[in-house]
Amino acid sequence: MNNIDQLYKDRFENFEAPVSDGLWDKIENDPTWQKHLRRQKVKNLALYSAMAIVAIGTCTALLLHKPQTDAILPEEENTETIINETSPATAETTDTQTIIKEENITIENTTAVKEVSNSNMVPASEAVMENTAAQPSNNAVSNSETTTPPSENTIPTIHTENKDKVNTKAESEQAPKVKPSQNKETNTEESNPTPTPTPANNETIQSLFSIPNAFTPNGDGLNDIFKPVTAAEVHNYQLDIYMTNGQHVFSSKNIDYGWNGEYQGSMQNGGNYVYIIKYKDTDGKEHIDKGQLLLMR
């Protein structure tokens, strides 16, 4: 290396020089720096608001997404159980029905039997009609014993013998099903046009709830709210209602608060909806009741 180079390198490589006192103020007030600071502020604001939006977005997405995936399952389960468990189910439902018959003897009973008769076994209807006059529940039993085809109690056995009657049996099951839920409040006219699939909520058997399977949110003061009722003590209660396409329309954790048929402020169309009720009984056992309900206009 040249001696001049060396001289300068030695003297200036770590050369330091004092600056004037006012230089820091100049830097602080440098227009480029001030501009940068302003931009930084705006950027930070934008960043925080963006983060907030993203956080809110993910939360809502998670909340909306999860119940939807759940909703598909219960529907599938339901249809399966309708096919597989119809025979025991009918046995049970007829039982409940006869109990109701005992309680509300006159009108209810006759209509119920009418429906059964209407649905499949025409010739039996007259015989049943005659029988219902005095003591319905006994009659039903005796009826079934004497005349095999018409009575509901015999349906399971018939079913095993005549498998081709599955469809008619399913229908016959649905018809009485609508009845108990609506027995007092709804008119019989309303309950009659429900041969549409209102599948058996089989799980009501173990359920602590009595769950109506139809309601009429028309503001007439009768059955305007869909709400499961229970006398038992339950915890962690949650009711969710979905459209058949999986759209979540209602949720409640308050046992006294039911669905009025509205979603996002507008009254929903008549048709089938799926409900899922989750709760824990006093033993801490978790229950999930699923089923369909009919919104009638």
Added chain:
Amino acid sequence: MMKQKLKDRDIVAGCKADKPQSQRQLYDKYCRMVMGMALRYTQNIPDAEDVVQDVFVKIFMKIHTLRDESTLISWIKTITTHTCIDFLKAKNKKLITTNIDDITNEIIDNNNKIYDGIPTEQLLKFIQELPDGFRTIFNLYAIDGYKYEEIAKMLACSESNIRSQYVRARKILREKIEKYE
């Protein structure tokens, strides 16, 4: 040494978080070094302070791009040289003039005399008196250790041109030093 490194890291972390206190600490620690460099690239104190101002604004704005705190000093030096070159380029339409005569006119100086008696201020004055192009090239090559190739890229001209200008710059300095002695 260890203590200083730790402190550098703290200062840099503070600057990255846009803490005014840390920025002031960084300035207080390194303004003399930057000023020393700026003085030999420019010709007077006001110009040098303009450069120092620009350098620290750049440092504060770009500190988040510094990944390794241990390279802080060389990072500041790089910013300073580039800022100086930008400053001189803004001042001169063409910082490096190509002079074909110079290229052929290479001076071979093999005088190895050691000039120890000259004060640093005088040496600084000599270098400040050089034309901007010569001064820049001499600073970059002799003091800051850049290679011809790198300087050619930074100043956007040919390597041979840099080389000849550097030789001429050194010749001028030698003449000044010998005259002084």
